[in-house]
Amino acid sequence: MASLSSILLASAVAALLVVSSCATELTFKVGEGSSSSSLDLITNVAISEVEVKEKGSKDWTGLKESSANTWTLKSEVPLKGPFSVRFLVKNGGYHVVDDVIPASFKAGSVYKSGIQL
Numbered sequence: 001m002a003s004l005s006s007i008l009l010a011s012a013v014a015a016l017l018v019v020s021s022c023a024t025e026l027t028f029k030v031g032e033g034s035s036s037s038s039l040d041l042i043t044n045v046a047i048s049e050v051e052v053k054e055k056g057s058k059d060w061t062g063l064k065e066s067s068a069n070t071w072t073l074k075s076e077v078p079l080k081g082p083f084s085v086r087f088l089v090k091n092g093g094y095h096v097v098d099d100v101i102p103a104s105f106k107a108g109s110v111y112k113s114g115i116q117l
Contacts, residue, residue: 023116028085028100031070032107039073039083039101040066045117049088054080055103081105089117 031040063071081103
């Protein structure tokens, strides 16, 4: 007969598998309004803040939420990719994904973050 600790361990492992299989990978879709001086990012999950860092920059630039899950950056000069993205997950802290949006981004393209939420 299995011990109580073995049963609890098996239950915990099973619960972790169920939870991890329910997680959704965060993706960034480049919106149709994007251009060489504008970047619209549409996320597939709700997040609280989005910032990007252009290639060669030391500073993060905040994007404005223009509608639900859509974040916009407008610039007077051409943007320089690839772009790293830093974002805040509601009740989950900050995350950074380096070079997730390539320099040659195209409107309608979807880029995976590799982060499960």
